[in-house]
Amino acid sequence: MTLRGRCLCGACGLRVEGEASAASACHCTMCRKSSGHVRASARAPEESVTIEGPVTWFAASESAERGFCPGCGASMVWRGHGEGMVSFALGCLDGDTGLRLEKHIFTADKGDDHEIADGLPQS
Numbered sequence: 001m002t003l004r005g006r007c008l009c010g011a012c013g014l015r016v017e018g019e020a021s022a023a024s025a026c027h028c029t030m031c032r033k034s035s036g037h038v039r040a041s042a043r044a045p046e047e048s049v050t051i052e053g054p055v056t057w058f059a060a061s062e063s064a065e066r067g068f069c070p071g072c073g074a075s076m077v078w079r080g081h082g083e084g085m086v087s088f089a090l091g092c093l094d095g096d097t098g099l100r101l102e103k104h105i106f107t108a109d110k111g112d113d114h115e116i117a118d119g120l121p122q123s
């Protein structure tokens with residue numbers, strides 16, 4: 001399966017070949033600030049993810065960086081140093097993905113504007 005995505009302005013693209021896993025909604029403070037709310041993403045091995053266009057990397061912490069489009073600001077990808085995996089935003093994908101959210105993570109940082117009521121596991 002190949003997943004394809006683009007940022008809002010279309011300058012940056014994303015292609016994921018093969019299996020993606022661990023679709024999750026992250027409620028951590030960094031995801032909230034960079035995405036504007038909850039960041040829904042899935043992961044795939046680095047070698048199966050192709051990132052196109054002028055994606056700009058921001059070192060959000062000592063252990064990870066976040067890639068965004070410098071034109072429209074879309075938050076697209078995340079990678080932890082030494083993990084060999086890329087996490088890509090589900091919101092950037094075009095068309096049907098076959099992916100389903102599996103869990104909520106970092107819910108201790110969740111904003112008080114909503115409750116999680118989908119019954120998925122929370123951590």
Ligand SMILES: [Zn+2]
Nearest residue numbers: 007009069072
């Ligand atoms: Zn863009």
Ligand SMILES: [Zn+2]
Nearest residue numbers: 026027028031
């Ligand atoms: Zn997060």
